[in-house]
C-alpha cells in the first residue's frame with residue numbers, strides 16, 4: 001500500500017501529466033523510471049530480439065553502466081522524486097552486482113516507494129539469494145516486487161523461450177521468492 005505521505009507527490013505528478021496532454025506545458029518529472037541493467041540474456045526467446053544485441057555488436061557491452069555509474073545516476077534522480085523504479089534486461093540477474101544496484105537505488109532516492117525486477121527465472125537459488133540480500137539491506141517501507149515471466153503452459157513457455165527447463169526453473173523461482 002502506498003505511504004499516505006507520498007500521496008501529494010503522486011497526485012501532483014498525475015495531474016501534471018494529464019494537464020500536459022491538453023497541450024499546457026508544466027514543469028514535471030517522471031513518476032516511474034525503467035532501467036535495463038543489461039542486454040545480456042541466457043535465453044533466445046522467439047518473441048524478443050534483445051538477446052541478439054550483444055551477439056551482433058559485442059562491443060556494445062562496454063556501454064553498460066557500472067555500479068559507480070548507477071550510484072551517480074540515483075543521486076541525481078533523487079531530485080526528480082520518482083516513486084517507482086523498474087529494473088529489466090536482458091536478464092537482470094546476470095549482473096552479479098544487481099543486489100548492490102537495487103540497494104543503492106533505495107538508499108539514494110529518498111522518496112522511492114516501489115522497486116520491481118523482471119526475470120526469466122533461470123536460476124532459482126541465485127535469484128533467491130540476491131532477493132534475500134536486497135531484503136536484508138533495505139527499509140521495510142519499500143515495496144520490492146519480482147516479476148517472473150511465464151508465457152503460457154509449460155510446453156508453450158519452453159517453446160517460446162527456446163529452453164527445455166525454462167518453465168520448471170521459472171516456477172521454482174516463483175515459489176522460492
Ligand code: SF4
Nearest residue numbers: 041043045048090120
Ligand atoms: S528472457 Fe526476456 S530478455 Fe531474454 S530473450 Fe527472453 S524475452 Fe528477451
